Amino acid sequence: MRRYGLDRRNTLRSRRGFTLLEVLIVVAIIGVIAAMVVPRLLGQQQQAYIDITKGNIKSAETAIELYAKDDFGRFPKASGNEEVWVLLMKPRTKDGRQIPAVASEPFKDGWGHRLYYEWTSAENDSTGMGKPKLWSAGPDGENNNGSGDDINNWTVSEVE
Secondary structure (H helix, E strand, C coil), X not given: CHHHHHHHHHHHHHCCCCCHHHHHHHHHHHHHHHHHHHHHHHHHHHHHHHHHHHHHHHHHHHHHHHHHHCCCCCCCCCCCHHHHHHHHHCCEEECCEEECCCCCCCCECCCCCXXXXXXXXXXXXXXXXXXXXXXXXXXXXXXXXXXXXXXXXXXXXXXX
């Protein structure tokens, strides 16, 4: 009887690792969990970029409105997309006083591309909102002038 107990202890001591079957089962379980989680994470990242873009459009609107308040209610007229951001980043002088810049850098969307800006005048405002158009080229990065998958301020009512 005593001999049986010694043999059993020796057998248990010699078996210290996992079997191939145990390792394969663990790998399969991890694979199934990853297959369920990864697609959800990718969808959340895209939605986060969209939410960032909506917030940045609102911030750009605020900066442009601040600029307009200091310029007798006139929005900056820009012929090119770069021109408006340069205007917002420059300090100005009005009535002998220094007005600080309303932006420190150009506004960008969630994908790192600059926002687009368009303002000609209130008479030519096709959106009926009485303010400049701002939009992002959206997830595909292709500028569709605010339509398609572009994210804009004339169809976005509130940042959620």
